[in-house]
Amino acid sequence: MTGSGKRVLACLVVMAIMWILAAQARAQDEAASHLLRYRDREASTGYYEEYEVMPRHLRAFIEPRPGPADVVGYSPNAPTIRDRTRLADSHYGIRFYDRRRCETCHPEEARNLHTTRANLTCRQCHGGEPIPGSRYYYAPMNPIRRHAYICAKCHQGANASFATYRVHEPNPALLSTQATFPVLFWVFWIMIVIAAGTFLLFLPHTALWGIRELLAGKKGTHREREDQ
Amino acid sequence: MSSWQERKAPTVNAKTNDEATRVRRFTPLQRFFHGGLLAAFIVQGATGLGRMSVETGWGKGLCRLFGGYESALVLHKIVGILMIAGFLIHMVYLLVVIDWRRFPRMLLGPDSLVPSPRDARQFFEHLGWFFGVRPHPEFDRWGYWEKFDYWAVFWGMVILGISGLLLAFPVASSRMVPGWGLNVALWVHRIEALLAMAHVFIIHFFVAHVRRHSFPMDRAMFEGTVDLESTRREKPAWLARLKEAGRFEERLATEAPPFVRAASYLFGFVAMAAGIALLVGAVINLPRITW
Numbered sequence: 308m309t310g311s312g313k314r315v316l317a318c319l320v321v322m323a324i325m326w327i328l329a330a331q332a333r334a335q336d337e338a339a340s341h342l343l344r345y346r347d348r349e350a351s352t353g354y355y356e357e358y359e360v361m362p363r364h365l366r367a368f369i370e371p372r373p374g375p376a377d378v379v380g381y382s383p384n385a386p387t388i389r390d391r392t393r394l395a396d397s398h399y400g401i402r403f404y405d406r407r408r409c410e411t412c413h414p415e416e417a418r419n420l421h422t423t424r425a426n427l428t429c430r431q432c433h434g435g436e437p438i439p440g441s442r443y444y445y446a447p448m449n450p451i452r453r454h455a456y457i458c459a460k461c462h463q464g465a466n467a468s469f470a471t472y473r474v475h476e477p478n479p480a481l482l483s484t485q486a487t488f489p490v491l492f493w494v495f496w497i498m499i500v501i502a503a504g505t506f507l508l509f510l511p512h513t514a515l516w517g518i519r520e521l522l523a524g525k526k527g528t529h530r531e532r533e534d535q
Numbered sequence: 536m537s538s539w540q541e542r543k544a545p546t547v548n549a550k551t552n553d554e555a556t557r558v559r560r561f562t563p564l565q566r567f568f569h570g571g572l573l574a575a576f577i578v579q580g581a582t583g584l585g586r587m588s589v590e591t592g593w594g595k596g597l598c599r600l601f602g603g604y605e606s607a608l609v610l611h612k613i614v615g616i617l618m619i620a621g622f623l624i625h626m627v628y629l630l631v632v633i634d635w636r637r638f639p640r641m642l643l644g645p646d647s648l649v650p651s652p653r654d655a656r657q658f659f660e661h662l663g664w665f666f667g668v669r670p671h672p673e674f675d676r677w678g679y680w681e682k683f684d685y686w687a688v689f690w691g692m693v694i695l696g697i698s699g700l701l702l703a704f705p706v707a708s709s710r711m712v713p714g715w716g717l718n719v720a721l722w723v724h725r726i727e728a729l730l731a732m733a734h735v736f737i738i739h740f741f742v743a744h745v746r747r748h749s750f751p752m753d754r755a756m757f758e759g760t761v762d763l764e765s766t767r768r769e770k771p772a773w774l775a776r777l778k779e780a781g782r783f784e785e786r787l788a789t790e791a792p793p794f795v796r797a798a799s800y801l802f803g804f805v806a807m808a809a810g811i812a813l814l815v816g817a818v819i820n821l822p823r824i825t826w
Contacts, residue, residue, distance in 0.1 A: 315631060423825040424604075425591060462706055469709035473718050478826075494719050498726040505687075505730060509738050513746075515665040520747040 395445075396437030416475045432457050432474070553785040557760035558774070561688040568625065569756045570802070572688070575618050577809050580732050582611040584817050587725070591820045615699050622692045645776060650686070654679035675772040684739060691731045722800040725826075732817070736810040744807060752807075757799035758791045 389398040398404050409429040410417035421427045432448075439446035447456035454470035462469065476483040479495035554741055561569070585597030585607050599605040606610050642649045656672075658679045663669030677685075698720040701708040712720075742754045748765055755761045767774060777783040791799070 318630070342562035418825050420825070424586075454740075464706045466706075466709060468712075469706055469714040472705070472709070473715055476718050479722055488715075488718070490715070491719055491722065495722050495726070498723055498730075502726055502730040502733075505734060509683075509734070512662070512737050513741050516661075517741060517746045519665045519667075524794060 392440040392442040394440045395443050397440040397443075398438060419474050419476065421474050431460075555789050556763050557758075557788045557790060559759055559765050559786045559788050560755045560761045563759065564628070566756055566759055568621065568628075570763045571617070571621060573806055575614050575621070576731075576735065577806060577813075578614050579618070580728070581809070582607040582815050583728055584732075584813055586611070588817070588820045588824050590824050593816050594822045594824070597816070610653060610711055611704050612699075615696070615703065618692065619696045619700070622696065645677075645772070648677055648682050648685050650679070650682050650721060654682060671768075673772040674770045675776065676770065679768070680742060687731070687734060694727045695724060695731070698727070705811070729817070732810075732813065736814040740807055740810060744803070752800060752803045754791075754796070754799045754803070757802055758795060760791065763787070803823045 391399075399483065401407075417429070421432070422429075434447060439448070441448040441450075441453075443449065447453070450470065454465045454467050458465035458470050458472075473488065473491075477488055477491070479488070479491045480491075480499075484492040539611060570593075581597055582601055585594050585601065586604060588594030589598055589604050598604045598607045601610050634646075637644075641647055643651045659672065660669050660672035661679075664671045699719045701712065702717060702724060708717070743749055743756075744751060753761070774783065776788060790796075
């Protein structure tokens with residue numbers, strides 16, 4: 308066996324030992340590990356203890372609350388109240404509601420991958436009438452049970468973290484997304500800058516290179532070397 | 536390794552009367568990996584673009600090639616996992632081929648793909664040559680553009696592999712990252728994939744096929760050898776170093792047999808045609824889809 312062969316063999320043996328010992332080491336770690344055990348129950352139920360707050364990483368979205376905050380209207384002027392997220396019937400009082408289609412009023416929401424790719428209809432997630440607001444306590448779409456009542460119908464085993472996937476994704480290029488989904492906005496633009504930078508550098512470079520070689524000819528392209 | 540590469544000295548090939556006009560550049564293993572990566576890249580590009588643009592007729596047709604929208608995704612995932620496996624095998628390969636006795640000094644040496652200050656200098660010298668104000672730089676074994684290509688693929692594999700794994704197993708990955716991370720991962724996967732495809736189908740193809748030095752195709756990655764005469768002009772430093780180390784003669788090879796040449800051209804041109812078809816289709820169809 309050669310020297311490098313022995314080294315490779317030794318590496319493989321060490322890796323195998325580390326692999327086997329990993330299970331023992333795992334058994335001895337802290338049960339309250341932030342990453343491994345602690346969040347499991349909370350993530351799968353969506354319930355957090357009173358003294359806990361919803362983890363920050365699940366709150367990537369800064370949702371604007373228009374209108375007078377948290378006013379629940381059952382009065383005649385309810386249709387004028389713009390924050391309908393806590394209503395049992397979020398379309399309560401809207402005129403000619405039963406004559407309208409979802410995309411008439413929500414054209415942007417109708418353009419999403421679940422609709423355009425998986426051929427889902429709005430009602431397959433949002434349910435039949437009345438469609439409750441997403442913050443209405445008993446709504447299936449309420450984040451405390453959305454994963455179980457909505458997502459898990461197709462995505463078996465979906466947890467509360469999974470349910471924070473944004474189906475109605477904002478356009479990441481827009482400046483308004485910087486306010487509502489900043490991570491997506493910044494990652495998108497960083498990737499675009501990397502891509503554009505690559506082409507800004509290499510497209511002119513390669514074009515000039517091609518032209519130069521074409522003009523110089525194959526023989527005289529490069530410095531002639533007499534010594535070889 | 537076939538006999539036309541085994542030839543040790545610049546003798547005359549008895550059968551074809553060919554002289555040793557070529558220099559061995561890539562080992563069979565390296566060429567195998569390039570070929571595998573190439574095939575996987577085309578399949579991933581076709582299945583990914585097909586799914587991405589399934590709202591258009593072109594996308595539907597692409598998906599139909601792979602059995603439809605659903606099975607295109609199955610194939611995309613399988614080939615993706617194979618690519619990740621290939622990447623891990625490449626890591627093991629690196630561990631084996633690294634010259635550990637001269638580690639880490641050799642990382643900045645001429646046989647290493649690690650970028651060094653000399654690459655930046657040669658980049659500007661090369662630019663100067665484009666405008667006729669400087670002599671052509673004497674490249675060594677790896678030109679700066681070749682190093683860039685290697686690391687572009689390297690980090691592309693890492694970025695596409697990680698984001699692809701997250702997207703392939705969304706329920707499992709949402710235990711490790713928040714679910715909204717999948718929104719981010721999808722955009723990262725898309726942009727990085729489009730960047731990679733555009734880079735390969737425009738810049739890499741131009742460098743390896745179109746420019747006069749390699750027209751109509753640089754066969755180095757398929758046959759393993761490069762033309763001695765043009766290498767003498769482009770990479771004199773590499774040849775000089777080989778001569779100094781006394782390893783020049785052993786790298787000399789004769790021209791490959793016609794069927795090997797034909798197979799190289801066939802493989803290369805089919806890949807190029809597929810890539811350009813994907814590029815043109817994507818440019819026409821991507822503006823029409825729901826992103």
